[in-house]
Amino acid sequence: MVEQAETLRRTPLSRDRVLHSAVALADQAGIESLSMRNLAQELGVVPMALYKHVANKDELLDGMIDVVVGEIDPPLAGTGWQPALRARILSARQVLRRHPWAPLAIESRNMATPAILAYIDSTIEILLTDGFSTDLTHHVMHALGSRVLGFSQELFDTARDAGRTGAADPIPPAALPPEVAARFPHVAAIATAAAHDDTTVVGAGCDDQFEFEFALDLLLDGIDRLRQQGWTST
Amino acid sequence: MVEQAETLRRTPLSRDRVLHSAVALADQAGIESLSMRNLAQELGVVPMALYKHVANKDELLDGMIDVVVGEIDPPLAGTGWQPALRARILSARQVLRRHPWAPLAIESRNMATPAILAYIDSTIEILLTDGFSTDLTHHVMHALGSRVLGFSQELFDTARDAGRTGAADPIPPAALPPEVAARFPHVAAIATAAAHDDTTVVGAGCDDQFEFEFALDLLLDGIDRLRQQGWTST
DNA sequence: AATCTAGGTGTACGGCGTACACCTGTCAAG
DNA sequence: CTTGACAGGTGTACGCCGTACACCTAGATT
Structure with a gap:
């Protein structure tokens, strides 16, 4: 027994x-x-x-x-490149929010795994099949950088230490202490401006998702403009 | 003695x-x-x-x-925000190319050191003093992300393992082996398209500096467009 | 019944960060 | 001139890490 x-x-x-x-x-x-x-x-x-x-x-x-990476949705079919790319990247972002350790792990392993290559390959495909030149596609991939995998490295990353001590952590995102606010007035200006939105607590007043999409769309719009003006060389 | x-x-x-x-x-x-x-x-x-x-x-x-971070040049004075910001970011990039370990170190230490805060503060100042709203400035900083510190995390980062074994490493950047080229045809298309430029060896045919500036300017142009159309809210 | 083998075990080694007790040279106060 | 505090370098030791290597064992193969 x-x-x-x-x-x-x-x-x-x-x-x-x-x-x-x-x-x-x-x-x-x-x-x-x-x-x-x-x-x-x-x-x-x-x-x-x-x-x-x-x-x-x-x-x-x-x-x-x-x-x-395997948890990221496959590309949308039948839409233009922009909705397809956008949806894919936002799916990647959602996945990575479930695994906050992943961005750092990906970056530190400095070479692409088969799954990452497959992901990138199918992402490139979105662009090529919608008429992008290989050159422009190449530059676009670089422009997106890690955003294509759903993360941008924020300098103040709150998500990184998710998990760890459990939910008992009594510290809210720590609305910058007054002495740093004094030393770095412009940072403080930005932070407090963001804080008086409707978000929950004072310190956290910065909608990560919004910021991510803002930057993403800024890039996608710029890319679209390049494409429509028949981008050729430098 | x-x-x-x-x-x-x-x-x-x-x-x-x-x-x-x-x-x-x-x-x-x-x-x-x-x-x-x-x-x-x-x-x-x-x-x-x-x-x-x-x-x-x-x-x-x-x-x-x-x-x-202390090695990064101070901001240019007397130019518009765009040249000032561009010059600063390119200076940051130059610094980080001398210290290839730094991006990962910065990202892994998930909170800003005083020097980083000072750097960010003076960068924000560039925008605010040229008439950017605090809101737009905030979004801009997020859009730039780590690029503001001179690095974007490339998925295939060749610079990361600089140093280490000395210059004796016999392996060139390894122009992707045929079996992966077969499995990932679109990656291969991009890579070979980039390779037949005039650069030294076949595998390395991708000008990091150009790609960085390309992406940076794409963002800066998009930002300028937002600003000129008097960007207000979402 | 004999053998092979895939997969779990136990021990051990060298490297790491660092706590803690200790020593030693310098310098100021009595 | 003595004394004692203290800044700063030393030595030992602990617990964690990744993992090499020898071993065992149960089931499949012959």
Whole structure:
């Protein structure tokens, strides 16, 4: 009976189970507490067991990224490039908001995983099939940069430390303390201007989603203008 | 004589020396080999000595970021907002190209250091003093995102692993291997189109600086258009 | 029945950040 | 001239990390 319990104590572990557990752990506890040891414990297994399914921690991270990128919706068909691209990027953004650790993980792994390449490939396809030149498409991809994956690195990123200590954190986004407001008057001007909107608390008065779409549309409009004037070379 | 050698063996260490040594080490050997132990060795000192000058490694990183941000040129005076902003951002970019580890470090430290706040403050000032509303300024800062600090996170970042193994690395940027070109035809189309420019080797045919300025100007032009049409609300 | 093998285990190593007790040279106050 | 405080460098030790490597074991294959 001990043998039975040991024998069928778990669905037997697999690369997929490892990857999804890792994603869940990073979502809940923050990426900085994702260690091979913690992950193994979560799975009721000894740390070295993981190495039968992923080569090492870097490959684990790559796998986690692929899981996340795989959650992004496929492109819309039958619309123009602009709605299709816009919808796709906003879908990517929604996905990444569920996995706040992902942007940093993606950026730090400095080469594209197959899933990211596939995502980029199908994104490029949106443009090419709507008549963009390869040159313009290339520049457009650079212009969008990481926004194409749903994130822009905000200098004040509130989402990054989601998870971690649980919801008990008593600190609201900390409407800048008076001494910094004094030293940096223009930052303060912007912050307080944003704060007296209708949003909940004083410090948080900045609608991330709105800002993201604002910047995205600014780019998309500029791109459309280039295209309509038959963009050629520099 | 041993005593003398020991007594004046080094300029006596200071927060500044620690910080600048750390930056130099990260520049040369890559951020991943910047450990308290390595840094101490570089300075001819025992690891714990560093803690008399920086509270811990996180604070060390913050200090390094401040060193880097401090290298960015101050804003141009007497020009319009657009040349001033453009020049500043390109200066920031130049600085960050000397310190390839910095973008990731900045992004991972999720809160602004005083130097970054000062930089942002004076950048906002450029816009406000040229008549931008606080609202538009706010959105503009979000639209620029990290580009305001001179970097956009490219999905294929070649600059990130500068330093590290020295210049002995025999691998050129690896003009995508045929099997990935087959699986991702649109990526391949873009890449090969870029490759037959006049640039050195086949794989590297993508001018980062041009792409950065292209995207930057796309944004700046869009912003200018908003401003000239007296941008009000959503 | 013998063997192979996929997959979980246990031990151990070197590196990391850093807490904490300690020493030592300098310099000001008595 | 002594004394004692203190700034700053030292040494040891702890707990965490990733992971190499040898081992075991249950089921499938021959």
